[in-house]
Amino acid sequence: MGIKERVDRVYSSNNNQELTKNYDIWADEYEQDLIGDSDYLSPEKVADFVLKYVSKSCKILDAGSGTGLAGKVLYDYDYTNLVAIDISEGMLNKARQKNIYTELYKQVLGETLDFPTNFFDAVICVGVFTYNHAPSSAFDELIRITKPEGYIIFTLRPDFYEINQYFQTKMTALESSSQWQFLERGEKYYSHPNTNSDTILEVWTYQVISLMDNG
Numbered sequence: 001m002g003i004k005e006r007v008d009r010v011y012s013s014n015n016n017q018e019l020t021k022n023y024d025i026w027a028d029e030y031e032q033d034l035i036g037d038s039d040y041l042s043p044e045k046v047a048d049f050v051l052k053y054v055s056k057s058c059k060i061l062d063a064g065s066g067t068g069l070a071g072k073v074l075y076d077y078d079y080t081n082l083v084a085i086d087i088s089e090g091m092l093n094k095a096r097q098k099n100i101y102t103e104l105y106k107q108v109l110g111e112t113l114d115f116p117t118n119f120f121d122a123v124i125c126v127g128v129f130t131y132n133h134a135p136s137s138a139f140d141e142l143i144r145i146t147k148p149e150g151y152i153i154f155t156l157r158p159d160f161y162e163i164n165q166y167f168q169t170k171m172t173a174l175e176s177s178s179q180w181q182f183l184e185r186g187e188k189y190y191s192h193p194n195t196n197s198d199t200i201l202e203v204w205t206y207q208v209i210s211l212m213d214n215g
């Protein structure tokens with residue numbers, strides 16, 4: 001089974017239980033598929049925006065960390081205050097072996113997150129907002145746990161964004177209600193350039209609005 005088939009399998013998960021199982025099964029081969037065979041670009045692309053906005057001492061949540069590929073790139077850029085959450089214990093176990101996160105937890109985006117309000121300086125979410133993965137409602141909790149003026153940086157497939165009204169509506173509504181402000185939508189890139197996968201992604205950056213600005 002190649003990366004395209006494995007991606008299709010996780011995309012076709014019918015519920016969180018199936019999704020978790022599919023990632024638990026994939027955990028051992030995930031990195032070989034993503035970096036060994038496909039030159040996965042998202043971690044570096046997201047890091048470009050983190051480097052632009054977030055200082056090195058900041059506390060960053062890697063939400064949907066997987067095996068820690070994005071966290072590792074940040075760590076190598078001297079971001080060492082990193083926390084990971086993921087729905088899959090199998091993926092988290094791989095991430096734990098990297099020794100780059102101060103804490104790792106099994107938590108589910110779309111449900112209440114077990115962190116205090118205004119806790120993180122920034123959140124990254126790489127490859128997690130997509131077909132049958134984390135829902136757009138997860139943004140509410142990500143905003144709650146991010147400090148005012150902190151950053152939420154995530155990847156989205158433009159095709160998914162265009163056809164998924166939930167994401168467009170939610171992202172716009174959060175802006176209209178002054179929960180966050182849009183900063184940037186990065187250029188389109190092929191996430192797996194060395195494979196037959198034609199997945200295109202963009203990095204979106206928002207800043208959480210401070211309570212004072214919010215009245």
Ligand SMILES: C[S@@+](CC[C@H](N)C(=O)[O-])C[C@H]1O[C@@H](n2cnc3c(N)ncnc32)[C@H](O)[C@@H]1O
Binds near residue numbers: 065134
């Ligand atoms: C495509 S992988 C990306 C992993 C990592 N961020 C990377 O870039 O390599 C998606 C990850 O999101 C996790 N995930 C999917 N839905 C989730 C949810 N609702 N809550 C938490 N994690 C989720 C999966 O278990 C998987 O590890």
